[in-house]
Amino acid sequence: MVLPEGFVVPPWYLLVPVIVILGSVVALLWALEPPVTDRTVIAFAPWMMFGATLHVLYKLAAFPPSIESLFTAPMVYGVTAIVAGAVWIVAVFLHVGGLQRTISRFVGIAGTAFFTVFAFFAIFLSAETGTITPFWPVIAVVVAGIVTAVAWVTLSLWFTDVAATTGATGALVVFGHTLDGVTTAIGYDVLAASEDVPLSLLLLEAGEALPTAEYIGAGWLFVLVKVALAMVILGLFREYVEEQPQQARTVLALVAAVGLGPAVHNTLLFTVG
Known part of the structure; x- marks a missing residue:
């Protein structure tokens, strides 16, 4: 199996409009050519988190049945991209009209x-059933922050040019994938959560087969691979960022979203039980 479990294709009457609208948003952004800097990528971090929140709300059955398939994976990414892209377009026009100092500030x-609104809504729905459990999500964020700091300092000392060139975008990539690794490890080792992505499950099972699994669990190997992979990607992107910074940072933003989105999904899902 290549695709993760839960991969849903919605009905054509929902799929087609989303594809058309998303294509239109991308085409307009392509024509406008808004700048993509470190600040732009960081400004889109909340949108990555927003998309994850929509998927958690889907799992909480918060949407009407007629449209709930819009918030399944991978459809939720398209819906999020449409909303975020539309806000980006509005921000461009507000900036050009002198109503906003910067584009990234409005987007962020x-x-x-x-x-914030949708995350609180998810928490509110779970609070009614008394299933709020914030302990392990908080631990995950703290551990991910520490591991990210160590990884970034290591990268800065040994590969200074990579850290300096990728900047805040690179730090977001490392943090997103680290948090994804830590939350997945906690879910697998502590909370007995299932893993839907076949490749991730393969790494977790490999960690479980090691002698260390009895003492420190199976997830540490998955965390190590995620952090190492993120740092390798930054190393490979160094020249690309130097030569074509706008395009490179756009791709790195997508790489960050692949980590941060699932990470926030896990964190919020563990919080709401």
């Missing part, structure tokens, strides 16, 4: 607002 504030 809007994304933070969307994520």
